[in-house]
Amino acid sequence: MDEFLKIAGLAIIAGLLCMVVRPYTPILSGLLSLGACTLILLLAVSFMTPVLELLQLLREMTGMTRAVTAPLYKSVGIGILTQISGAICEDAGEKTLSKAVEIGGTILSIYVTLPLLSALLSILQEALGG
């Protein structure tokens, strides 16, 4: 909870500072926003260890292979990064860039899913005796 309060406080202060600075130096406002985002993400990442440990435990429990879990994790990771970078681009007034990031994210997500598809196809081929 304390950590989340830190994150929320950091976000509010960064937001207010950006609001004050934006009319004079928009570049500085953008950089400030980027820096705050990085800090918040770093703070949040420190909580990822227990989550990852739980996921590891569940993976062992269910007997899932990395071939199944890796695309899932990567897809969610790509989704998070795309969301943040797209929002930053929009903040900077670059809507086209934001859309390009989204499309890039979609293509990359499909790309990380390809091993799943090829593994599934090879199993089906094996099962159907092809």
Next chain:
Amino acid sequence: MRRIWVALFALVLLCSPICAQGLDEDFGAAALEQKLSEPMRGWMADYSPAVSFDLLHGVEDILEKGLEYGGTVLQDGAATFVFLLLVVAFCKLGEALQNTWTFPVASLTGALAISLYCVRDLHSIINLGKQTMDELSVFSSVLMPVMASAAAVSGAANQAGTIYCLAVLFSNWLLKICNTLLFPMIYVYLTLALADTVLGQARLKRLKEFLGWCVKMLLKGLLSIFTGFLTISGALSGTVDAAALKTAKFAISGMVPVVGNIISNASSTLLSSAAMLKASIGSFGVLAIFSIFLLPFFKIGVYYLTAKLSASLSSLLDSSLSGFVDAISSAMGMILAMTASSVFLCLSSCICFLRTVNP
């Protein structure tokens, strides 16, 4: 003096066929045990088609033996349940992050991950269903003639013939329909469900539902026709047999002078001993069918319930994958229904043989 000799002769006649061993070999009941698979033979080691036993006690015993494997099956079911929920949760997270995206990659990834994890299980469960049906078919190919012979000897020749013909005909039809049509339809059903989830437009939903409906209706239709035929022909031929038996007994006791009554009584005892053997073979058959079906039923049932529960919980999360998980559970339900239909055909035929006219 002549009466005493005839009475002694009748007594010898009465004693010799009651020995179950002799009749057992005649009807081919010994082959019943050999037609069981190795593990089933182990389960059925305490029972023999030649010796009558308490069927309820036998069922309890087989259940106890089957429950020893229950732990592993439940463990597998729990692992599948956790996996399905985990993927659905991840997918929901992905969907929330990608809500502005034009193509829903999260549901594609989730559906593929579930397919990859479940495809081996699904394939092995479909094979388990096929294997159980084959095993039942092999066993009933020996059981039905044995039961029919025993029933015919006990005085229900017409009824035994009718039931035998119906059982063989419908068992073959069911096996053929399942292998050539219904099992491939399940693969198509699952592929449609996967495509439907990936496209996310529910366009293939109707086609998928139609396939599911076809499978259900084919099974229901086949079983209804079988039950209908069995009821009508069984009742008709049963009446014919009962009447023929009564007439024959009456004719023997009335027409044959002096010893007519004795021969008539002796024939009744012979018929009763055949009926007793028929009952013991029938009980063995019912128990063997039960033991063949128990473990596959438990495995498929646990998988079916796991998928059903996961589908219900994922629909609470409003995930697009809930439809796919539901389709998997429906496919499991169809396999369960096919196997159960095969068991129903064997069991109902067996029970009909047991209920044939008794002297």
